[in-house]
Amino acid sequence: MILDDYIYNYYPKGIEDVFSDEYTNSIEYKSLKKAIQNAEKSETINEIKEILKSYASLDSLKMKFLDSTNFSFNDRAFNFQYRQELPNKIIKTVCCNISVLLPIYCIYYIERDFSKVVLGDKVDTAFYKYDFNTFPSSFKGLKIKISETLNNIGLKRIENKILEKRVPGIGFNNIGYNNMTRFNCLFLDEPYVSP
Structure with a gap:
C-alpha cells in the first residue's frame, strides 16, 4: 500500500536492532529525527492549539485540555487530550494526535480506571481500556x-x-520488530493518557 511505502521513508526496513549504529545512522532514521526536530520549532501549532483548547468547555463537558506532546520520547505527533476526571477515579479522555510526518490526524477515546492503581505496582490490562473503533456518543x-x-486548515483525518x-x-524504540502499527509509525508508541 502507498501509505506503508511512505512510512518506510522514516523507518529503516530489515534492521531488527533499533538501537544499533546501523539503525540510528540510517537515512530513514535521520529523516524521522529531522521531522521531529522541525515539529518542535513549529509556530503554527500554537495557533491550532489555542483553538482546540477552547473546545474543552463545549456542551458542558467540563473537560481539561492538556498538551501531552513529548518529542523527547520521539513522539511522531502533537498529542492533545481532553480529560474528564470523575469522582470514582475514572478518567475519560478524547485524544487528538496530529502527525508530524504527514498532514493527517486521528481522534480516539481512552478510559482509565485509577481506582485500583497503587503507585509502583504494575497495572493490569483492564486499566488500559481503549478501542480505536469505539467512541462514546457523549463526546461526538x-x-x-x-x-x-483541522479539516479547514488542510489536515485530513485518518480512519x-x-x-x-x-x-x-520495521521496529522503533521499545516496539518489537514487526510489531509496528501504522498508528505507531505516524503518531505515538502507544495511546496514552498523561498523569
Missing part, C-alpha cells in the same frame, strides 16, 4: 468540532481502523 460533538477545525494494521519489517 467534540469530535466533530475538532475535525471541522482509526486503518491505523491498526501492522507495517512489516
